[in-house]
Amino acid sequence: MKHLIDSTDLSVEEIDSILNLAQHIIDNKEDYSEVCKGKKLATLFFEPSTRTRLSFEAAMMELGGNVLGFSSADSSSATKGESVGDTIRVVGCYADIIAMRHPKEGAPMFGAMVSSVPIINAGDGGHNHPTQTLTDLLTIKREKGRLDNFTIGLCGDLKFGRTVHSLIKALSRYKNIKYILISPKELRVPDYIITEVFEKNNIEYREVSTMEEVMEELDIIYMTRVQKERFFNEADYVRLKDTYILDETKLKYAKKDLSILHPLPRVNEISTKVDDDPRACYFRQALNGKYVRMALIITLLENAGRE
């Protein structure tokens, strides 16, 4: 693995290796405080971001490395018409590794084709967000102690939510996972996920429209935001938006060891009253994002050093 563009680029062994390293970092933070000394991470964010960019920068700083970059296309040469290819070639002269977010789908993959240094996809439009997927996997592993044998409910916008698609694809390689897809019919997962992931791999899944009917079955619930702009008419949005608010009442039906995940940002789909419930993992999940990015930076720099 030279770059990380799509979570499915990683074999199960590579995922396990990154997650194990992340756990080792968590348990031995001081041992890693200088492993990237003298190395530079460039964060090229052609599109604004809060958590992802800051967690990449925090990750590199905790490894003893330095950070350079920009946080919007407005403050880069993209405004002068520079191509992505040229930006990547130039930044490769200054940095040892690049984390890149771009509004165009596939931009980091193209960056990887022309780059002399490792590229990490930090989100490309509505397409992929593999470091969020690694974050989700680390969170599931730490909360459940395993990445197989559970029932996961994915709730909300399953059509446009890139984190959901990446997570389904990544988890499809692990055994005995049952998927319950909770969404309005307007926001169901795309057909290709059904045919090319679930049906092709003989994976058990079910599509439902309310949380209540499945809550007691779930070991994990992965919440996402229902986005108003995705609906063709306001009435449908108003009708459906409150269906997917996870609150204390719905949690009464849930297992005692349910894990509640959310890639954040949250709007109102998880009541703030749930935050103090020990089953709420989403802020721990955000912290895991930093550790998994530390593990990924170390892994990619080591791999680059071997070439």
Next chain:
Amino acid sequence: MKIDSIQNGIVLDHITAGKALQVYRDLKLDKLDCSVAILQNVKSNKMGKKDILKIDKDEYNLNLDVLGYIDPGITVSIIKDGETVEKKKLELPEKLVNIKKCKNPRCITSTEQEIPHIFKLTDKENRVYRCVYCEADK
């Protein structure tokens, strides 16, 4: 109707009826300075009717990926001194490079000039190709 046999060149047989002009265009046969015969709706025991293309040019490198993508049932015969010296069966190519353009407006290929348009075969049965950048199907 009779078209003379060629001495040295290529015959593309068993083209699905109606697709010969697409093959002609996509293989850029209009750029050749040799004779090219296009036969449409030729009677066929196997297919009912079919199209045939004859290219009267020796040493012509055919893009088999383009052909396989357009119509994998085509039979390619290489003719030398009036004899068929080789028959090639086509398959759906695993990868298409600069044969089709991605139509997804959100794809990086819509703005980056130097980028090659690459599609990968993801579902052979249903002939689904996906853009390697954005994964949109063709």
